[in-house]
Amino acid sequence: MKHCPQQETSTIGGKKKHPEGGDPENSHIYRSLPPVPASLLNFWNPPTTAQVTIEAQPPKVSEGKDVLLLVHNLPQNLAGYIWYKGQMTYLYHYITSYVVDGQRIIYGPAYSGRERVYSNASLLIQNVTQEDAGSYTLHIIKRRDGTGGVTGHFTFTLHLETPKPSISSSNLNPREAMEAVILTCDPATPAASYQWWMNGQSLPMTHRLQLSKTNRTLFIFGVTKYIAGPYECEIRNPVSASRSDPVTLNLL
Numbered sequence: 001m002k003h004c005p006q007q008e009t010s011t012i013g014g015k016k017k018h019p020e021g022g023d024p025e026n027s028h029i030y031r032s033l034p035p036v037p038a039s040l041l042n043f044w045n046p047p048t049t050a051q052v053t054i055e056a057q058p059p060k061v062s063e064g065k066d067v068l069l070l071v072h073n074l075p076q077n078l079a080g081y082i083w084y085k086g087q088m089t090y091l092y093h094y095i096t097s098y099v100v101d102g103q104r105i106i107y108g109p110a111y112s113g114r115e116r117v118y119s120n121a122s123l124l125i126q127n128v129t130q131e132d133a134g135s136y137t138l139h140i141i142k143r144r145d146g147t148g149g150v151t152g153h154f155t156f157t158l159h160l161e162t163p164k165p166s167i168s169s170s171n172l173n174p175r176e177a178m179e180a181v182i183l184t185c186d187p188a189t190p191a192a193s194y195q196w197w198m199n200g201q202s203l204p205m206t207h208r209l210q211l212s213k214t215n216r217t218l219f220i221f222g223v224t225k226y227i228a229g230p231y232e233c234e235i236r237n238p239v240s241a242s243r244s245d246p247v248t249l250n251l252l
Contacts, residue, residue, distance in 0.1 A: 052073050053072045054070065054136075056069060061158075061160055062160060064128070065127075066127065069125070074121055074140070078141065079099070079100060082094065083097070083117060083123050083139075084137040085110045085135075086135050089139055091109065093137075094108025094111075095136075114126040125158075128158075128160060130187075130190055133190045134191055135157050138153070138155075160239075162242045167184070169184075172247075173252055174223045177222050179222075180221045180222065185217070195233065196218055206227070208221045208224075208227055218233075220249075230248040232247075
């Protein structure tokens with residue numbers, strides 16, 4: 001991607017001060033927006049333009065790598081755009097914004113130092129972590145006119161490649177039919193689901209095997225040789241899935 005021309009930067013809610021003497025027409029970009037829930041990705045579709053879409057490049061990104069949230073089909077005559085972490089346009093979710101006039105970049109309270117916004121509204125996130133997974137909201141602001149300006153909200157959910165999980169146990173050597181065992185699928189992974197297998201098959205329906213609300217933890221009550229394993233767990237999200245090595249309980 002080509003680098004943008006020299007840009008002026010400032011910070012909202014941070015250490016840097018707001019740039020002075022900004023264009024009054026765009027001054028609303030510097031103020032926090034009222035709390036408005038973000039819509040689905042295709043909420044705003046001006047009839048004269050193609051539909052705005054957002055995609056991650058690369059589609060699968062692992063922890064420690066960079067990802068670009070690439071914006072397609074921006075409408076014309078824009079005053080600027082703002083990126084938020086999450087689906088709410090509250091000030092403390094404000095990451096960064098771009099003001100077209102003067103090519104100014106402003107940083108908000110949610111800016112981590114690893115984000116960069118481009119003139120085409122795309123957002124680069126460098127050295128991503130599991131905490132970066134989740135929803136992002138792009139707020140697009142058109143120039144003011146007789147109708148007071150047009151804005152649009154678009155959300156995108158970033159998924160990281162799932163790490164290879166491992167199973168931790170409260171007791172690998174339980175006394176048969178006498179002790180309970182707690183198995184946990186590690187690590188805790190945002191925006192992911194968990195699934196368990198026993199003997200290579202889905203967990204059987206039995207009162208001795210119970211899952212936590214998130215499915216990350218498996219409770220085994222009164223372990224017998226029939227339910228000693230091996231157990232495997234899987235972490236899955238829309239872009240990837242990873243399964244653990246098997247774990248078998250050693251009954252005493």
